[in-house]
Amino acid sequence: MSSVTVPVAESPTRALAPVVSARNLRVNYGAVRALDGVDFHVSPGEVVALLGHSGSGKSTLMKALTQMAPATADELRIGDTDVLAQRGKDLRELRARVGNIFQHFNLVPNLSALSNVLTGGLYGAGPSNLVGLFPRRQRARALELLDWVGLEDKARQQTRTLSGGQQQRVAIARALMQDPELILADEPVASLDPRLAGSVLALLRRIARERDIPVIVSLHVVDLARRHADRVIGLHSGLVLYEGPAADVDDDVVVAIYGEGGEFDDSDAGA
Ligand SMILES: Nc1ncnc2c1ncn2[C@@H]1O[C@H](COP(=O)(O)OP(=O)(O)OP(=O)(O)O)[C@@H](O)[C@H]1O
Ligand SMILES: [Mg+2]
Known part of the structure; x- marks a missing residue:
């Protein structure tokens, strides 16, 4: 297999400190080298798409960023935080700084859209949340976020009654409720038809642009990456074979x- 190296374009954000930097990131599952020494960075406000066949290491790369996979690295940072040095409460705090979006939405189906979004703020909101009493300002913020993702009229509806595209928007609002520094979206559109896929990816792009939160998104369709990402990291057998615009x-x-x-x-x- 040949490797293609394309110079990385100068983007306006490139002078700013990266939100994520990884050097020689490795994950082994027994004899399987899921990540075999990858280097990458993610800058503020950019959308980075991960491409590669099934098993190439896309999900593992995302999981490694919050120690959800057994990683080693010469360097792995989110902001100023040394990811692999975090334990216990510090690790939970780090995880709360990263929003996750999944293929199957992972919402609580019998709760309203509003309640699902409110759970995104659970970590930061103190003991009242343990009994389901969310402070008024949190509810106001959750409603604002539902409005921002275009679901202001669905706030009281149980999420199991929403369409797939609407459910993914609720999940995005829930991730934003965390006030994340970074969003990881693992195949967020794999369960959606192509039109909805485009609109969900456009929403992720707005998050990067308007809120300055970088997004790492794994995709199975190259054309979606071309249309909606700034940069692509192409993986094969745990190695980066392409990195560029x-x-x-x-x-x-x-x-x-x-x-x-x-x-x-x-x-x-x-x-
Ligand atoms: N928990 C695990 N235990 C053992 N092996 C694992 C585990 N998770 C992933 N792997 C292996 O690591 C490699 C990379 O898997 P990963 O899930 O990162 O691939 P992927 O690119 O996300 O694939 P897909 O497109 O199918 O989601 C694969 O060989 C996989 O079988
Ligand atoms: Mg995967």
């Missing part, structure tokens, strides 16, 4: 990341 992901880059069969050929997945 999303706009430069052409056929050669697709072959470099996925092999000759392209993105929809999983025959060498995990190889």
